[in-house]
Amino acid sequence: MTSSPYSCPQSREQVLNSYFMEHRAKVLDVAAFLDRLDRSQPSGTEPDFRDSAIRDAIRILIDGQPQRAKRILELLSDLSSDIPQSAHGMKGASGAVRSRSGAGS
Amino acid sequence: MRYIDPHVHMVSRTTDDYQRMALAGCIAITEPAFWAGFDRSSAQGFYDYFRQLTEYEPRRAALFGIRHFAWLCINPKEADDPGFAREVVSLIPDFLKCETVLGIGEIGLNKNTRNEKIILEEQIALAEKHNQLVLVHTPHLEDKLKGTRLIMDALSASRIDPGRILIDHVEEHTVGEVLDRGFWAGMTLYPDTKMTPQRATDVIEMYGSERLWMNSAGDWGCSDPLAVPKARIEMSRRGHSARLIDQVTLENPKQFLSQSPNFRLPELPG
Numbered sequence: 001m002t003s004s005p006y007s008c009p010q011s012r013e014q015v016l017n018s019y020f021m022e023h024r025a026k027v028l029d030v031a032a033f034l035d036r037l038d039r040s041q042p043s044g045t046e047p048d049f050r051d052s053a054i055r056d057a058i059r060i061l062i063d064g065q066p067q068r069a070k071r072i073l074e075l076l077s078d079l080s081s082d083i084p085q086s087a088h089g090m091k092g093a094s095g096a097v098r099s100r101s102g103a104g105s
Numbered sequence: 106m107r108y109i110d111p112h113v114h115m116v117s118r119t120t121d122d123y124q125r126m127a128l129a130g131c132i133a134i135t136e137p138a139f140w141a142g143f144d145r146s147s148a149q150g151f152y153d154y155f156r157q158l159t160e161y162e163p164r165r166a167a168l169f170g171i172r173h174f175a176w177l178c179i180n181p182k183e184a185d186d187p188g189f190a191r192e193v194v195s196l197i198p199d200f201l202k203c204e205t206v207l208g209i210g211e212i213g214l215n216k217n218t219r220n221e222k223i224i225l226e227e228q229i230a231l232a233e234k235h236n237q238l239v240l241v242h243t244p245h246l247e248d249k250l251k252g253t254r255l256i257m258d259a260l261s262a263s264r265i266d267p268g269r270i271l272i273d274h275v276e277e278h279t280v281g282e283v284l285d286r287g288f289w290a291g292m293t294l295y296p297d298t299k300m301t302p303q304r305a306t307d308v309i310e311m312y313g314s315e316r317l318w319m320n321s322a323g324d325w326g327c328s329d330p331l332a333v334p335k336a337r338i339e340m341s342r343r344g345h346s347a348r349l350i351d352q353v354t355l356e357n358p359k360q361f362l363s364q365s366p367n368f369r370l371p372e373l374p375g
Contacts, residue, residue: 001281007310009344018342019303069304073278077250078217087185087216093246 005066030058053096106130107351107373109358110333112211112240112273112291112320114139115162115173116154122323122330127169129334133370135174135362136162137211137240140182142325148192151179155196159203172370174362176210176240177201184224185216194228201235207365208232210240211273214252217244222255229263238365239270240291243279245298253279257286269364273320274299280308284316289361293322294332302336306343314349318357 008015037051057072065071076096084090107130115123115136126134136158138151145151158175166173177200179193200206209232214221232239239260244252253272260270267287275283275290276299283290292308293299300308305319323330333354340350362368 002311002313008307009310067277069307070277073276074250076247077278078247079251081251083217083219083222083255085219087218087221090216093244093248095246097247 049098050094050096106334106337107132108333108337108354109133109135109362110321110323110330111135111271111318111358111362112137112293112322113330114322114324115166116157117141117325118323118330120165120168123166123169123171126330127171129331131171131333132373133172133174133358134166135176135207135240135358137176137242138178138180139211139242139324140180144183148189148196151193152196155200159200159205163205174205174207174368175203176208176238177206178209178212178228179224180211181213181215181221181225181242181244185218185220187220187223190224191227194224194231197231198235201237204367207362207367208238208240210238211242212239213242213256214244215242215248217248217252217255222259225256226259226262229259229265233263233265238362239265241270241272243272243274249274249276250278253283257283257288260288261286268316271318271361274322275308276300277304277308280312280317284312289316289318292317292319294319294329294336295322296327296329302332302339305336306339306345309340309345309349309353314352314357316357316361317353318361319353 010018053076056075060068060072060075078097110126110131111134113134113136115134138154138158141154145154155177158177162175163173177197179190184190197209209228212225212228214225229239231237241256241260243249243256256272260267268289271289271291272283273291274293280290292305294302294305309317319333319336321330321332322328323332329335337350337354359370
């Protein structure tokens with residue numbers, strides 16, 4: 001890890017000029033996704049683990065602390081130490097940890 | 106502009122992609138053996154696949170002036186049945202004699218199971234026995250962090266120099282540990298599930314350019330065989346030097362891959 005907090009060669013204004021519109025659109029995508037979830041038909045009493053995970057990730061986005069991407073990836077990672085014998089019957093990766101909320105889907 | 110895509114699954118791509126990559130400046134690719142999207146029902150299926158990787162694809166690439174190299178293994182997704190996996194692994198030593206084979210890969214874990222780990226360890230031993238380079242697949246999404254650590258522990262238990270091992274598909278939460286333990290790290294530029302060119306450039310800015318490369322891992326899924334030249338454009342747009350861009354997309358792959366005597370590039374003008 002580099003020691004300088006300013007490892008990007010661009011100025012803050014240049015970064016905004018380059019990337020603001022792209023990320024404005026992505027923020028709106030997230031907002032519309034959450035609205036879509038609100039408008040969708042209920043499918044259980046407990047929130048889906050992915051729903052909880054994405055809301056936890058959004059909190060990291062605005063907490064003002066560095067290394068947001070790393071911390072969100074850690075949040076979405078399986079940190080258990082158990083090693084099952086076989087993958088037989090397992091589902092593919094879903095992008096978040098199923099047991100986090102105690103609810104499955 | 107010249108670059109190497111050190112991880113791309115051309116068996117899943119059309120000949121048009123070879124042409125587009127050549128036009129974008131690709132001079133060489135390396136193709137690890139992988140899960141083709143559908144489980145094979147016999148070791149014979151792998152034998153045919155290894156022949157495709159070592160005989161057919163080098164010829165197809167050569168039509169566009171691209172050097173093609175291969176890595177051989179049974180991938181972790183199909184390695185959960187140890188008996189079946191051992192049948193496939195027994196085929197590999199004969200193929201290591203092919204002049205375009207660089208090593209064992211992409212081995213690793215998929216769902217982080219004991220069965221996968223047994224076959225991972227046996228393939229690490231195979232690489233050690235035959236003095237081969239190793240290319241490592243790390244698991245997807247929520248399984249990546251735990252799997253990467255399990256894989257590094259298995260590799261560290263062998264006598265293979267970590268400088269001869271590249272751990273691929275790193276992201277922000279794994280790259281630091283991989284580099285700190287002396288391994289090379291690969292960043293895969295996938296639209297949704299791995300890295301974007303923007304994030305890969307961020308990682309270079311934060312972790313430096315030593316022992317790092319970028320690849321498209323273009324395959325049968327949503328992927329982009331031109332992801333590496335797009336990352337070069339991203340780095341250039343940010344103001345990074347041509348030297349740095351060449352280092353991570355050409356010189357670093359050359360440095361790592363040249364540890365295999367089979368990796369040879371033609372003399373290029375200028």
